[in-house]
Amino acid sequence: MTALARRLEATLASRSDRQMLRALDPNPPPSSTLVDFSSNDYLSLSRSPILRKKLLDELNKPSTPLFGPPSSRLLDGNSPLHASLEHRLASFFCAPSALLFNSGFDANSGLWSCLPAPDDWIVFDELVHASIHDGMRASRVPKERRRAFKHNDVKALERLLREIVEQDEGVRDGTKSVWVGIETLYSMDGDLVPLKEVAEVVQRVLVAGNGHLVVDEAHSTGLYGPNGRGLVCALGLANRVTVRVHTFGKAMAASGAAVLASPLIRNYLINYARPLIYSTTMTHLSALAVHKSLELLEEGGSEEPAANVHSLASLLISRLSAVLPPTSSVSLPQELVALASSSSISPHPLTSPIIPLLTPTPRPLSAFLRQKGFLVRPITYPTVPKGQERVRVCLHAGNAREEVEGLVRAVEEWVKREERERGEGRSAVAPSPRSPPEALQAKL
Numbered sequence: 001m002t003a004l005a006r007r008l009e010a011t012l013a014s015r016s017d018r019q020m021l022r023a024l025d026p027n028p029p030p031s032s033t034l035v036d037f038s039s040n041d042y043l044s045l046s047r048s049p050i051l052r053k054k055l056l057d058e059l060n061k062p063s064t065p066l067f068g069p070p071s072s073r074l075l076d077g078n079s080p081l082h083a084s085l086e087h088r089l090a091s092f093f094c095a096p097s098a099l100l101f102n103s104g105f106d107a108n109s110g111l112w113s114c115l116p117a118p119d120d121w122i123v124f125d126e127l128v129h130a131s132i133h134d135g136m137r138a139s140r141v142p143k144e145r146r147r148a149f150k151h152n153d154v155k156a157l158e159r160l161l162r163e164i165v166e167q168d169e170g171v172r173d174g175t176k177s178v179w180v181g182i183e184t185l186y187s188m189d190g191d192l193v194p195l196k197e198v199a200e201v202v203q204r205v206l207v208a209g210n211g212h213l214v215v216d217e218a219h220s221t222g223l224y225g226p227n228g229r230g231l232v233c234a235l236g237l238a239n240r241v242t243v244r245v246h247t248f249g250k251a252m253a254a255s256g257a258a259v260l261a262s263p264l265i266r267n268y269l270i271n272y273a274r275p276l277i278y279s280t281t282m283t284h285l286s287a288l289a290v291h292k293s294l295e296l297l298e299e300g301g302s303e304e305p306a307a308n309v310h311s312l313a314s315l316l317i318s319r320l321s322a323v324l325p326p327t328s329s330v331s332l333p334q335e336l337v338a339l340a341s342s343s344s345i346s347p348h349p350l351t352s353p354i355i356p357l358l359t360p361t362p363r364p365l366s367a368f369l370r371q372k373g374f375l376v377r378p379i380t381y382p383t384v385p386k387g388q389e390r391v392r393v394c395l396h397a398g399n400a401r402e403e404v405e406g407l408v409r410a411v412e413e414w415v416k417r418e419e420r421e422r423g424e425g426r427s428a429v430a431p432s433p434r435s436p437p438e439a440l441q442a443k444l
């Protein structure tokens with residue numbers, strides 16, 4: 001065995017010993033017979049006959065380009081289809097301009113690595129996505145000026161910003177910028193950012209106007225705001241946010257992402273964002289899929305499915321709150337329960353499609369729910385901190401109310417079995433052998 005093979009094997013074995021090994025199923029089933037409570041297909045558009053017809057009609061036109069362009073956007077990849085998609089996105093999302101990236105990961109890592117100057121500060125919610133972390137690490141801002149604040153804690157953000165203002169004259173006089181990185185809907189906790197309060201704090205503390213909010217709308221696109229324009233538009237805060245990222249791989253059932261920002265920032269990214277410059281642009285097929293998904297949103301096609309998702313979320317939370325005893329080994333985050341009981345939908349619903357079931361035994365619980373016909377995923381350390389393990393339930397417009405009721409009954413049965421068996425001095429289900437694809441969930 002070579003030294004390289006020995007090293008790689010040893011590292012993977014250590015990961016496996018710590019129950020952290022990631023793996024892909026070599027034979028993924030063509031389509032699951034389980035009820036999908038797992039994917040990010042929130043509006044169920046991946047199975048929408050309307051969207052399918054829109055795309056097929058377009059593909060059947062002889063003039064429609066399908067393949068390629070096999071080139072970077074900056075060489076031969078700047079097709080009319082890509083350029084028109086950007087105009088359409090900017091107009092839909094009420095932004096001055098839009099720039100396409102091949103994925104949300106590319107968009108975040110590209111913009112965060114080049115926009116902040118070496119003297120600037122970066123401040124970010126402790127739970128932001130891995131792609132934002134990668135971008136920040138690749139930026140020219142040193143570690144000591146990249147500071148996290150407690151998740152969704154506006155007071156903690158304010159304290160941190162005041163500390164920075166106090167400490168750095170360049171921030172006080174406005175010659176240096178402070179970049180603030182947040183998401184609108186956090187994918188593991190299913191909670192929304194208090195965006196208005198965050199925007200107010202940034203404006204109030206950074207009086208020179210040098211606080212720049214960068215907002216990732218990956219999980220809120222399609223679900224909030226008029227026609228699914230996202231949380232920033234729902235709250236009318238587009239002019240208080242410097243950069244927005246919308247991704248197409250979740251509710252829009254396509255792939256890729258758009259960065260929404262001023263033409264100046266767009267121009268800067270075209271010159272310095274490496275994932276854009278040094279990568280083949282998205283294919284015509286991908287751009288067409290986004291065009292059609294966007295068309296559906298423009299026509300109001302997301303309104304009913306989004307309302308359905310929010311209604312299912314309220315149903316799930318209220319039913320689970322009713323059946324889970326306070327001492328249960330499965331619980332809901334209290335903030336979610338409080339928010340779901342508010343029926344307010346203005347300026348946006350307070351529910352989200354992501355409902356975490358907190359439990360110290362996420363793997364046996366998810367295995368049990370699978371046996372009952374429900375596809376859910378266990379989320380364990382290091383994706384979430386130790387002690388915050390959970391089973392993540394994702395609701396979709398296409399889920400029937402009976403399926404949600406069925407899930408509630410299954411969770412209730414699990415809790416009762418556990419209680420009974422705890423009373424008898426043994427655990428309900430011996431931890432099942434981990435199936436490789438579940439061994440570790442990347443942040444979704």
Ligand SMILES: Cc1ncc(COP(=O)(O)O)c(C=O)c1O
Nearest residue numbers: 103104105129187218247249444
């Ligand atoms: C908050 C967030 N931002 C960005 C991404 C990356 O987007 P994409 O899947 O398009 O690469 C994800 C997840 O996939 C995400 O959850």
